[in-house]
Amino acid sequence: MIRNFLILTFFPSSLGFRAFILALSFLLGLARSAGANDAPPPIVFVHGNGDTAALWLTTVWRFETNGWPRDRLHALDLPWPLARDDDAVTQPARSSATELARHLQAEVTRVSRLHGGAKVVMVGNSRGGLAIRNYIANFDGAALVSHAILGGTPNHGVWANAALRPGSEFNGAGPFLTALNSPAGAAPGTEVTSGVQWLTIRSDKNDKFAQPDGVWMGAKGMATGVSYDGPALRGAINVILPDRDHREVSYHAEAFVETYRFVTGRAPATTAIGSEAGVTLSGTVTGFAAGGQTNLPVPGSTVEIFAVEPATGGRLGPANYQVTVGDNGHWGPFRTNSRTYLEFVITAPGHAITHIYRTPFPRSSDLIHLRAERPLKPEGRPAVLINLSRPRGYFGLPRDEIILDGKNPPAGIPQGVAGVSTVRLELTEGAGRPVAASFHSGIIREQLTGAAWPAAENRIVVLELHY
Numbered sequence: 001m002i003r004n005f006l007i008l009t010f011f012p013s014s015l016g017f018r019a020f021i022l023a024l025s026f027l028l029g030l031a032r033s034a035g036a037n038d039a040p041p042p043i044v045f046v047h048g049n050g051d052t053a054a055l056w057l058t059t060v061w062r063f064e065t066n067g068w069p070r071d072r073l074h075a076l077d078l079p080w081p082l083a084r085d086d087d088a089v090t091q092p093a094r095s096s097a098t099e100l101a102r103h104l105q106a107e108v109t110r111v112s113r114l115h116g117g118a119k120v121v122m123v124g125n126s127r128g129g130l131a132i133r134n135y136i137a138n139f140d141g142a143a144l145v146s147h148a149i150l151g152g153t154p155n156h157g158v159w160a161n162a163a164l165r166p167g168s169e170f171n172g173a174g175p176f177l178t179a180l181n182s183p184a185g186a187a188p189g190t191e192v193t194s195g196v197q198w199l200t201i202r203s204d205k206n207d208k209f210a211q212p213d214g215v216w217m218g219a220k221g222m223a224t225g226v227s228y229d230g231p232a233l234r235g236a237i238n239v240i241l242p243d244r245d246h247r248e249v250s251y252h253a254e255a256f257v258e259t260y261r262f263v264t265g266r267a268p269a270t271t272a273i274g275s276e277a278g279v280t281l282s283g284t285v286t287g288f289a290a291g292g293q294t295n296l297p298v299p300g301s302t303v304e305i306f307a308v309e310p311a312t313g314g315r316l317g318p319a320n321y322q323v324t325v326g327d328n329g330h331w332g333p334f335r336t337n338s339r340t341y342l343e344f345v346i347t348a349p350g351h352a353i354t355h356i357y358r359t360p361f362p363r364s365s366d367l368i369h370l371r372a373e374r375p376l377k378p379e380g381r382p383a384v385l386i387n388l389s390r391p392r393g394y395f396g397l398p399r400d401e402i403i404l405d406g407k408n409p410p411a412g413i414p415q416g417v418a419g420v421s422t423v424r425l426e427l428t429e430g431a432g433r434p435v436a437a438s439f440h441s442g443i444i445r446e447q448l449t450g451a452a453w454p455a456a457e458n459r460i461v462v463l464e465l466h467y
Contacts, residue, residue: 048126093291129153151250190235282332297329
């Protein structure tokens with residue numbers, strides 16, 4: 001039988017119990033030293049460009065395993081997560097920097113009031129970090145924010161060239177970042193707003209958006225004007241995680257350690273994710289608009305959830321859960337356990353029928369957002385279309401071992417900087433057979449198998465990794 005395991009992250013119940021005891025001992029010590037009525041600060045997590053709140057899933061689980069109350073961990077979904085090409089020009093299904101900052105302003109105000117006026121910790125990945133900086137600098141955020149942690153944020157741009165898309169939010173020589181790096185009232189020689197504690201986490205040389213060459217912009221050989229330390233900020237504590245990629249500097253266990261230490265002043269008791277006997281899952285169905293992916297609900301979508309056999313992806317019976325979502329796109333609660341492999345089927349108006357296979361969920365979550373895939377064009381469809389997806393990190397060679405349908409490595413992953421998070425597999429035949437995938441990177445090992453559904457029926461298969 002194929003098993004899913006993650007050393008120090010996804011583990012049998014005995015290790016889960018050990019992690020629980022470590023976290024409990026830590027919290028008891030904290031209570032004795034700081035007073036039993038003190039509660040950890042609320043945290044607001046902000047995802048990056050084109051992403052969803054679901055990417056914070058494992059980070060939230062690690063905080064919970066270390067005793068952080070679940071109701072003090074808030075992951076924000078930005079409705080239009082993609083940036084405009086020119087920040088000042090309206091663009092379908094895209095958001096401006098100001099729109100993002102105002103979403104953060106509303107969410108932080110809500111969270112602070114929910115927790116009795118407490119100051120909030122903000123944690124952002126990539127564009128989410130720019131939104132945090134903008135909110136704090138220009139929308140009175142310093143009054144409500146104690147700590148800001150920015151992972152892989154392109155603080156000095158993805159490129160810095162006043163002649164190349166000068167209005168882009170990601171141009172280090174453009175008006176947005178030029179102003180953001182000279183905030184009003186900043187201490188001399190610093191680039192951060194006063195009154196907030198700042199941490200940046202970056203890669204050494206493995207962040208696709210902090211490269212001196214424009215290869216990841218589709219302009220190989222062009223000097224970007226940006227260096228590997230582009231995410232660092234003067235006036236912040238700047239931490240380097242060697243070999244981590246653009247997403248891992250926020251979502252990897254190593255990033256969790258730095259985040260936790262910065263907020264609490266001590267290392268976490270464990271980086272493991274403690275398992276729960278009973279798991280409850282819920283989330284939102286989202287999809288695509290003309291301008292790209294969104295985090296807006298797709299009303300009228302149907303969600304079906306099946307238990308599947310780990311080695312084949314075959315269903316173990318009828319659907320364990322089925323619902324047609326309303327205007328808010330919400331589905332759940334669905335109750336399962338931390339041992340069962342699952343298939344989620346999303347049938348959304350205007351989208352492909354999407355089959356998402358996932359390894360067992362060790363803990364409960366309301367961040368299981370399901371994004372239906374774009375519809376397939378009628379002409380030129382393969383027999384089967386499968387995407388291997390790693391939402392919380394990128395695939396990199398030779399750093400990682402990736403096997404998809406027996407190919408090691410599968411086509412489509414370049415050597416060098418880790419910069420691809422989805423591998424596409426098209427089969428000319430074989431609908432109905434199992435397709436297996438495995439991923440190994442450092443301490444992470446994960447394996448899963450899905451069934452090959454026919455693309456002729458406008459069906460797409462997604463093998464989605466947790467870690």
